[in-house]
Each structure stands twice: as structure tokens, then as C-alpha cells.
Amino acid sequence: MRRLGILCVVLPLAALVAACGCSREPIERDRVEWIAMGTVASLQTRGTNLAEDVPSSAVLARALSVTKDVESLLNAHSPDSELSRLAALSDDEVLESCDRTASVDASVRARPCYEAAFALAKASGGAFNPRWHGTNTLDLGAIAKGFAVDLAADAPPEGSVDMLLDFGGNLKSLRGIWRTGVKDPNGVGFAAVVELREGEALATSATYYRGSHIYDGRTGKPVTNGVASVTVLCDSAMWADGLSTTLFVLGPEEGRAFLEGAARTLVGGRGVAALWVLSDGRQAKFDPDDRFLCASVH
Amino acid sequence: MKKMFGLLASLTLISGVCAAVLAYVNSITAAPIAATAEKAREAAKAAVLCGEEGYTAEGRSGEGYGGDIVLMVGFKKDKKTVISYKVLQASETPGLGMKLKTPEFAGQFAGKDGSALKVKKDGGEIEAITSATITSRAVCKAIADAQSKL
Numbered sequence: 270m271r272r273l274g275i276l277c278v279v280l281p282l283a284a285l286v287a288a289c290g291c292s293r294e295p296i297e298r299d300r301v302e303w304i305a306m307g308t309v310a311s312l313q314t315r316g317t318n319l320a321e322d323v324p325s326s327a328v329l330a331r332a333l334s335v336t337k338d339v340e341s342l343l344n345a346h347s348p349d350s351e352l353s354r355l356a357a358l359s360d361d362e363v364l365e366s367c368d369r370t371a372s373v374d375a376s377v378r379a380r381p382c383y384e385a386a387f388a389l390a391k392a393s394g395g396a397f398n399p400r401w402h403g404t405n406t407l408d409l410g411a412i413a414k415g416f417a418v419d420l421a422a423d424a425p426p427e428g429s430v431d432m433l434l435d436f437g438g439n440l441k442s443l444r445g446i447w448r449t450g451v452k453d454p455n456g457v458g459f460a461a462v463v464e465l466r467e468g469e470a471l472a473t474s475a476t477y478y479r480g481s482h483i484y485d486g487r488t489g490k491p492v493t494n495g496v497a498s499v500t501v502l503c504d505s506a507m508w509a510d511g512l513s514t515t516l517f518v519l520g521p522e523e524g525r526a527f528l529e530g531a532a533r534t535l536v537g538g539r540g541v542a543a544l545w546v547l548s549d550g551r552q553a554k555f556d557p558d559d560r561f562l563c564a565s566v567h
Numbered sequence: 568m569k570k571m572f573g574l575l576a577s578l579t580l581i582s583g584v585c586a587a588v589l590a591y592v593n594s595i596t597a598a599p600i601a602a603t604a605e606k607a608r609e610a611a612k613a614a615v616l617c618g619e620e621g622y623t624a625e626g627r628s629g630e631g632y633g634g635d636i637v638l639m640v641g642f643k644k645d646k647k648t649v650i651s652y653k654v655l656q657a658s659e660t661p662g663l664g665m666k667l668k669t670p671e672f673a674g675q676f677a678g679k680d681g682s683a684l685k686v687k688k689d690g691g692e693i694e695a696i697t698s699a700t701i702t703s704r705a706v707c708k709a710i711a712d713a714q715s716k717l
Contacts, residue, residue: 313695315694433694438697438699439697440695447694447695448693448694449693450693450696450697451697452697452698452699454699459693459696465695472697473699474699475698475699
């Protein structure tokens with residue numbers, strides 16, 4: 270009995286001492302934000318001795334220049350962008366002509382983004398449509414930010430610091446597992462939680478910030494199908510971004526069929542998971558590996 | 568009966584020790600925490616000017632999505648051009664050290680208006696949030712608020 274009493278005192282004290290001891294080498298967190306592509310981009314880092322971490326500085330430098338370069342190539346609102354200059358050409362001509370006159374860093378070429386957008390338009394029967402505004406127009410706004418994330422996240426230097434890129438809600442883990450939340454489109458908390466693993470990306474399409482700005486490429490009209498938000502998990506930020514818009518337009522039923530059919534060849538056999546949150550609060554999922562957890566976390 | 572008293576005595580002792588430790592820790596940390604916040608504010612004032620001459624002001628932006636953010640903003644002598652800004656407080660990210668670097672920032676915000684602000688964190692567990700894209704206008708709004716105070 271006495272022994273138990275002693276244990277009762279010693280154990281909590283030991284725990285307290287251990288807790289204090291552990292905080293000697295604390296996990297530091299840092300976050301650098303910048304304005305790019307019409308939104309706020311950021312690089313989050315997590316680890317010990319962040320100040321001396323050279324790899325994350327290199328990633329930051331690359332991310333800064335990538336966002337700038339992609340913006341100068343693919344900004345639909347600028348008449349001088351490569352995208353605007355090629356808009357009147359056919360899809361094939363765009364692919365032939367792009368990259369020739371690019372005046373940006375040699376590692377940033379937009380062709381993969383044009384290709385993905387055209388392929389996604391074809392596979393989705395036009396639900397995703399980079400020419401939704403007319404034949405002579407081009408708008409890659411629904412996929413360009415994800416494309417930029419992938420470029421910035423490409424081959425990060427070796428190191429021990431965990432890194433997460435965020436371009437306007439398009440997330441990608443460059444290193445480490447990050448606990449991420451899917452913003453609840455109908456409230457303040459989260460609709461789900463995802464443990465984002467290294468190399469994985471998450472993207473969300475929704476109307477709560479900018480109003481009804483997602484158009485059905487087949488009709489040219491704003492989408493009104495009861496979908497409040499769609500979040501896609503994939504190992505490519507570009508596909509996560511493009512697919513989230515596509516699946517918003519398609520809705521859960523058509524969307525699931527699309528993911529099981531046409532989308533499979535498109536994303537090269539990559540695992541894709543999707544979460545629809547409807548405006549009445551109900552959820553629908555395409556989630557073979559149960560990656561979207563804890564529905565309705567508040 | 569005797570056993571119960573023994574248990575009671577040890578539990579009381581544990582509670583007492585823990586309470587004492589917490590009270591002591593709080594007494595020695597409360598003042599430094601306040602001092603640290605003030606120091607951070609002063610440091611932010613210096614940092615956002617990036618060595619240039621100009622003015623600093625705090626700006627707030629909150630549209631009900633995730634609470635307010637408070638920025639310290641450094642302006643050039645014209646009181647219009649932003650040199651840099653730093654987050655002093657983002658209610659979604661309690662305790663999370665945030666540092667903002669804003670390369671080629673000057674002039675980006677002149678005359679722009681903002682709407683909502685993104686939610687970054689809710690409590691201590693979520694590290695990042697996937698959401699619809701918010702425009703940089705939200706940040707601009709806090710900056711405009713700071714500017715109005717100059």
C-alpha cells in the first residue's frame with residue numbers, strides 16, 4: 270500500500286520532469302507568406318534549428334520564383350501572358366507553340382499544365398473547360414495554382430526539416446506528415462481531417478469565399494447542384510486542383526463514376542480520394558483508403 | 568478504512584504538489600509572456616520597415632470566417648506604399664510563430680479592397696487548412712485598415 274502511495278507521488282513528478290526535459294530541444298515552427306497568383310502563398314516549416322536550415326531556404330527561393338513565373342505565363346487577366354497570347358489558337362496549336370517564347374526561368378515551362386487541362390476537359394465531357402468563356406479564350410485558373418505547387422515542390426533538397434507548401438488552400442507536403450483540416454463550407458470548423466503524407470497534395474473548390482464563380486463548362490452557367498465544397502487528395506497538386514473543380518461541377522454521383530472510369534487513366538493510376546460536402550451538411554466520399562477522417566469536427 | 572485514508576492522503580499530496588508547481592510556473596512566466604508580446608510588437612515595428620524610414624501601424628481584418636488577424640504594417644514616407652508586414656496575431660493560430668516575408672511588395676496594395684479572410688487553424692491540432700482560394704484582397708484589407716490609422 271505504501272509502495273502504491275509512493276508511486277502515486279513519484280510517477281506524476283517524473284512525468285513533469287520528463288515534460289520539462291523534452292522541451293529543451295523544442296519543435297520550432299515557422300511560416301513565410303507572400304502574395305502570388307492573386308492569393309497568399311506560404312511555406313511552413315517544422316523542426317529543430319529552423320534558422321540554420323538551408324534546404325528550406327532553397328525551397329522558399331524556388332517557390333518564390335516559381336509562383337512569379339507561373340503567374341507571368343498563365344495569368345488569364347493579363348493580356349501579355351503566354352496564355353493570353355495563345356488563347357485564340359486550337360488546343361494542338363497551343364501545345365505546339367507554348368514554351369517557345371517563355372521569358373522565365375528555364376525550369377518553368379507551362380506545357381504540362383496546358384496538356385492536363387485539355388485532357389481533363391476531354392475526359393470530363395467538358396465539365397472542366399479551360400475555354401468556358403468562349404472558343405478564343407483560355408483560363409487555367411482552376412489548375413494553375415496546383416501546377417505551381419508541384420513545380421515548387423519538385424525535388425526538395427535533402428534535410429530534416431518538415432515542409433508544407435500552401436498556395437491559396439492548395440496544400441502539398443514536401444516532407445513529413447501534416448495534420449490538415451478541410452474547412453467546413455457551412456460553418457466555422459472542419460468538415461474532415463486528413464493526415465497529409467509526404468508528397469501528397471490536397472485541394473478544395475468551393476464558393477464560400479468568392480461567391481458562385483465555378484462554371485459548368487458544358488453549359489457556361491454557374492454550378493447550382495447543392496455542392497458546397499469538394500476536396501481532392503492526390504499525389505499531384507495539379508490534378509488535385511483540376512479534379513476538385515471538375516468534381517464540383519459533376520457532383521457526387523457523376524463524380525464517383527468519373528473517378529472510377531475516365532479519370533483513372535488521366536492521373537496515371539495514382540490514388541485519388543475525394544470528399545463532397547453538400548450545402549445541407551451531408552457528405553459524400555470517394556475514399557477507398559479511408560483518408561478523410563473525423564467528419565464534422567468543430 | 569486505513570487504506571482509504573492512505574489513498575486520500577497521497578492524492579491530496581499529489582494535487583497539492585501539482586497546484587504549487589503550476590502556480591509557481593505561472594507566477595514566473597506571466598510577466599515574461601506579457602513582456603515578450605510587447606517585445607515582439609517592438610521588434611515587428613523595426614522589422615517591417617526593413618531599415619527604411621517610414622511609418623508603422625497596426626491593421627485588423629476580420630470577416631467572421633476565422634476571427635481577426637492583426638498585422639503590423641510598415642509604410643514608406645508617402646504613407647501609401649507598403650514596405651512589409653508581419654502578423655502580430657492571428658486568432659486561428661494561437662501560439663504559432665508566424666513570420667511574413669513579402670518580396671517585391673511595395674505598391675501591390677495601393678487602392679485595393681478586401682473581403683474575407685482565410686481560416687488557418689482552429690485549436691492546437693490542425694496545422695494547415697485546405698479551403699477555397701481566398702484572394703490576396705483579404706490581406707489588403709488589414710493593410711488598408713492600418714493605413715487609415717496613419
